[in-house]
Amino acid sequence: MPDLLLELRSEEIPARMQRKAAGDLKKLVTDALVEAGLTYDGAREYWTPRRLTLDIRGLNARSADVREEKKGPRTDANEKAIEGFLRGAGLSDISQAQVVSDPKKGDFYIAVVNKPGRPAEDIIADVMPGIIRGFAWPKSMRSGPASMPKGSSYGGIEGKGSESLRWVRPLQSIVCLFGPEHDETQVIPFEIDGIVAGNVTYGHRFHAPEAITVRRFEDYVSNLEKAKVILDAERRKDIILHDAKDIAFANGLELVEDEGLLEEVSGLVEWPQVLMGTFEEDYLQIPAEIIRLTIKTNQKCFVTRPQGAEEGLSNRFILVSNIQATDGGKEIMHGNGKVVRARLSDAKHFWTRDQGNLPDLETLKASAEKFNLDLNKPLDQRMAKLDALNVTFHAKLGTQGERVTRIRQLAKRLAPIVGADAALVDRAVVLAKADLRTEAVGEFPELQGLMGRKYALLQGENESVAAAIEEHWKPQGPTDLVPRDKVSLTVALADKLDTLSGFWAIDEKPTGSKDPFALRRAALGVVRIIMERNVRLPLLSVIKDPDLLSFFHDRLKVYLRDLGARYDLIDAVLTPESDDLLMVARRVEALTAFITDQDGINLLAGTKRATQLLAAEEKKGTVVADGVADELLKLDAEKALYAAIKTASADAAKAVAGEDFRSAMQALSTLRAPVDKFFEDVLVNDEDAAIRANRLALLKAIREATGTVADFSKITG
Numbered sequence: 001m002p003d004l005l006l007e008l009r010s011e012e013i014p015a016r017m018q019r020k021a022a023g024d025l026k027k028l029v030t031d032a033l034v035e036a037g038l039t040y041d042g043a044r045e046y047w048t049p050r051r052l053t054l055d056i057r058g059l060n061a062r063s064a065d066v067r068e069e070k071k072g073p074r075t076d077a078n079e080k081a082i083e084g085f086l087r088g089a090g091l092s093d094i095s096q097a098q099v100v101s102d103p104k105k106g107d108f109y110i111a112v113v114n115k116p117g118r119p120a121e122d123i124i125a126d127v128m129p130g131i132i133r134g135f136a137w138p139k140s141m142r143s144g145p146a147s148m149p150k151g152s153s154y155g156g157i158e159g160k161g162s163e164s165l166r167w168v169r170p171l172q173s174i175v176c177l178f179g180p181e182h183d184e185t186q187v188i189p190f191e192i193d194g195i196v197a198g199n200v201t202y203g204h205r206f207h208a209p210e211a212i213t214v215r216r217f218e219d220y221v222s223n224l225e226k227a228k229v230i231l232d233a234e235r236r237k238d239i240i241l242h243d244a245k246d247i248a249f250a251n252g253l254e255l256v257e258d259e260g261l262l263e264e265v266s267g268l269v270e271w272p273q274v275l276m277g278t279f280e281e282d283y284l285q286i287p288a289e290i291i292r293l294t295i296k297t298n299q300k301c302f303v304t305r306p307q308g309a310e311e312g313l314s315n316r317f318i319l320v321s322n323i324q325a326t327d328g329g330k331e332i333m334h335g336n337g338k339v340v341r342a343r344l345s346d347a348k349h350f351w352t353r354d355q356g357n358l359p360d361l362e363t364l365k366a367s368a369e370k371f372n373l374d375l376n377k378p379l380d381q382r383m384a385k386l387d388a389l390n391v392t393f394h395a396k397l398g399t400q401g402e403r404v405t406r407i408r409q410l411a412k413r414l415a416p417i418v419g420a421d422a423a424l425v426d427r428a429v430v431l432a433k434a435d436l437r438t439e440a441v442g443e444f445p446e447l448q449g450l451m452g453r454k455y456a457l458l459q460g461e462n463e464s465v466a467a468a469i470e471e472h473w474k475p476q477g478p479t480d481l482v483p484r485d486k487v488s489l490t491v492a493l494a495d496k497l498d499t500l501s502g503f504w505a506i507d508e509k510p511t512g513s514k515d516p517f518a519l520r521r522a523a524l525g526v527v528r529i530i531m532e533r534n535v536r537l538p539l540l541s542v543i544k545d546p547d548l549l550s551f552f553h554d555r556l557k558v559y560l561r562d563l564g565a566r567y568d569l570i571d572a573v574l575t576p577e578s579d580d581l582l583m584v585a586r587r588v589e590a591l592t593a594f595i596t597d598q599d600g601i602n603l604l605a606g607t608k609r610a611t612q613l614l615a616a617e618e619k620k621g622t623v624v625a626d627g628v629a630d631e632l633l634k635l636d637a638e639k640a641l642y643a644a645i646k647t648a649s650a651d652a653a654k655a656v657a658g659e660d661f662r663s664a665m666q667a668l669s670t671l672r673a674p675v676d677k678f679f680e681d682v683l684v685n686d687e688d689a690a691i692r693a694n695r696l697a698l699l700k701a702i703r704e705a706t707g708t709v710a711d712f713s714k715i716t717g
Contacts, residue, residue, distance in 0.1 A: 007176075042056075074105070176190065275333050302318040371383060410498055468488040492525070556584065
């Protein structure tokens with residue numbers, strides 16, 4: 001079966017965007033091919049700073065023929081209805097339709113439409129331009145002659161203005177090859193803004209700028225490597241990590257590993273060359289955390305420490321170059337060393353200034369009294385200064401001092417819920433933003449929190465307070481660690497909930513892809529704290545806004561879906577009033593286990609049949625009794641079902657009250673056999689209206705019984 005190779009080569013793609021972009025491209029392309037009727041054996045995405053690549057194996061050479069039956073109106077329908085049916089079915093005359101008879105509905109028309117399959121080449125050429133043009137980058141730009149205003153032209157290319165391609169960086173070439181594993185492949189030459197897909201790519205920008213003609217994936221990979229480009233990002237990471245460890249070990253040191261930095265650096269180079277730089281030992285007087293963060297943030301370099309040391313750093317750092325220098329990297333190491341020394345010099349200056357440059361205490365007394373601060377302690381003085389100088393948090397939400405007051409009140413309510421020491425929580429909240437007034441954080445914003453923790457320990461604060469000052473920002477993303485200390489958890493929750501409640505109150509909510517205040521990240525942080533640290537927090541007791549609760553529901557769905565939960569199962573247990581997210585997750589877990597069991601599968605089918613029949617009768621206005629009357633139960637099957645419902649409902653409700661959702665599901669599973677027997681032996685729509693209403697009430701009782709744990713009607717399958 002044929003394979004498909006796609007490469008989109010551009011100017012350098014920001015490292016933070018590469019992995020997701022490659023995954024998004026894979027999903028968009030494979031979804032489009034499957035929707036068009038093609039199947040494939042496997043697909044894998046690759047990326048480098050200058051290219052996104054897809055390798056799709058075992059793709060069908062042609063989509064299958066499709067036969068569709070389109071149901072039309074009754075044969076005695078009016079002329080307009082028949083004309084509409086003919087237009088929709090693509091028929092020119094009603095004689096081309098078939099007539100089908102139904103004992104209940106009478107005779108009606110159907111149209112049989114046969115759609116022949118299409119060659120895969122045609123499908124690929126059709127779907128690719130739309131995928132590339134509509135690709136959603138976090139940030140994108142227009143470039144090239146086609147971005148000229150409409151009506152202008154250059155080099156035979158007409159300007160398209162706002163209709164021209166938007167891409168993260170200027171798109172330079174496209175490779176699109178299709179063919180069998182061993183025979184000749186063919187180019188699928190679609191065009192985008194003057195760029196025509198072909199079979200030519202390019203290697204390393206400096207080492208191998210010559211054109212490379214591609215035949216298929218295997219020679220594409222090998223030729224790129226000859227041209228100093230390693231396509232596989234995981235392999236680049238492995239090379240960087242092992243070479244960095246080796247060079248550190250050879251110098252009597254060990255690498256301080258950093259997975260996030262490793263991921264980023266692998267996205268900055270196509271041909272990684274690991275080197276070691278140095279800086280003066282005097283800079284080791286600066287706290288190790290500051291050195292590490294300064295070198296990581298500004299130079300994307302790794303730090304090292306003496307072998308076997310748990311604390312402290314060495315004055316050697318690891319850098320990764322994209323060039324294999326002829327001098328062995330001496331100039332590169334020298335240049336990076338100069339920049340690192342300059343940044344560390346700044347860090348040392350601000351660290352020293354922050355320890356000795358204290359504000360005028362007389363101007364801070366009012367703030368000190370307001371927050372119960374000890375002005376003999378530097379961090380307290382900085383918090384007082386933060387309040388006294390009215391440092392703005394947001395124009396509509398007041399100053400940082402006012403915000404600290406709000407967080408303080410919220411944290412007081414959260415502390416007993418989390419199980420944290422209220423006094424330590426309060427102290428941590430008061431000092432959490434104080435390092436915003438340090439010169440180190442002013443110059444290096446990435447040190448926020450870390451500096452606060454350092455100063456807190458220097459002035460003798462409790463370890464939990466110091467940890468909370470640093471960790472209350474966490475988690476800042478899906479891969480960031482969630483704090484474990486209960487004081488940190490409480491302050492982190494209070495900080496994020498205040499942010500979300502505040503911006504909701506002033507109607508500054510995320511819209512589409514725009515989220516300037518990172519509110520989605522804050523909400524996901526709350527969800528992760530609740531889920532991963534088992535916090536039982538009724539959100540409506542602290543946020544008061546149903547619309548904000550709905551926003552949390554959206555983040556919860558994303559979180560649970562990433563863990564493998566099905567959307568329909570989440571929807572089945574999630575109601576607009578569900579504010580205990582931990583309990584929602586536990587219900588989903590129990591429901592997932594239940595519907596994969598045969599009893600659960602059969603009960604689901606029976607329950608859906610009952611609810612659909614009941615809903616249809618309710619829609620028609622059929623009378624449904626308020627409750628089930630024992631004297632109107634005539635058949636053994638309905639009597640047995642009613643008895644089973646009463647027992648199962650009571651047992652399930654008791655289990656739910658005890659938050660034992662698995663036992664609740666087990667109680668409901670006893671309904672399987674009685675429900676099946678009921679539908680085998682009982683005609684619901686009895687001629688006697690009273691009996692019919694009673695049997696519909698019995699179906700309603702099934703719906704209510706299963707509804708104690710989930711809305712089964714929302715479960716697919």
